[in-house]
């Protein structure tokens with residue numbers, strides 16, 4: 001069709017990749033492709049959802065006041081420091097649109113969360129991806145070296161999706177001390193509950209007024225389908241992000257569910273136990289087969305596989321489990337369900353058998 005005969009999106013939008021969804025999720029028994037919780041919400045959370053549903057004809061509070069109050073109390077910060085929204089993705093987007101835009105640069109490590117280049121592009125800013133170090137962890141020195149006068153923000157995903165790698169508290173503090181105070185640091189802690197190190201971004205907020213921490217109810221709290229996340233930062237930054245946020249961004253049902261899930265310590269403890277066991281189990285099984293994997297601070301394991309990522313994904317689907325493949329890099333598998341972990345290992349065995357019978361073919 002002629003351009004000129006239809007509405008044209010902004011050029012930056014037309015140039016961006018679409019979000020991809022994992023292959024095969026409708027055909028499999030287990031989903032290990034999106035880092036969802038392996039347990040459905042607890043009965044008390046389901047009840048809270050039903051109760052809230054009975055008032056669905058009414059608008060929620062403008063800014064999710066009840067959930068904000070709960071989070072502020074739990075984290076020992078002021079309510080003004082907390083912004084809630086329809087998932088941490090939405091809050092990342094609102095923050096980028098508040099602080100970045102045309103003519104500015106946003107730095108992030110790469111490979112990391114596939115949403116970052118898209119969110120940065122939608123904000124109109126230029127993405128500056130900085131390769132991870134050889135061990136798959138963030139190369140903080142290289143990220144600092146990438147700062148220019150145009151840099152407005154740095155996104156740090158810790159633990160990192162999809163490699164599961166973590167940077168320690170001391171490294172992050174040294175990094176924050178060197179970032180210019182005019183550059184906003186977005187610390188994405190979507191997997192903080194599963195972390196193996198003691199880094200807790202909220203504990204750093206007093207010392208670093210250019211820091212914003214993002215967390216979610218989608219993973220350890222099992223509410224991915226309802227969309228609830230939060231940001232904790234300085235009161236000033238939070239005030240500006242609230243200005244850029246859509247009113248009523250958190251639904252009544254999501255708010256009630258998040259409040260109940262946040263108070264349900266048994267549920268998250270069960271999820272954490274299943275995940276910790278699953279990580280150890282899957283990593284041990286992979287190591288036995290000659291595939292060393294990085295220690296993971298997430299609810300998933302990263303399988304570096306420069307040759308064969310897509311083949312392993314296809315093999316996993318054939319074994320009844322969806323995983324996430326990144327061409328030429330590796331495969332990310334969510335853990336917590338024993339049968340799904342076994343299916344991944346069986347798919348690795350299948351793949352090794354294929355390789356053994358194909359002269360010249362290698363995987364790593």
Ligand SMILES: *Cc1c(COP(=O)(O)O)cnc(C)c1O
Nearest residue numbers: 087088089113161190216218229
């Ligand atoms: C899953 C995930 C999120 C969470 O997104 P929600 O919008 O809260 O569901 C954010 N960041 C990373 C790195 C993730 O993997």
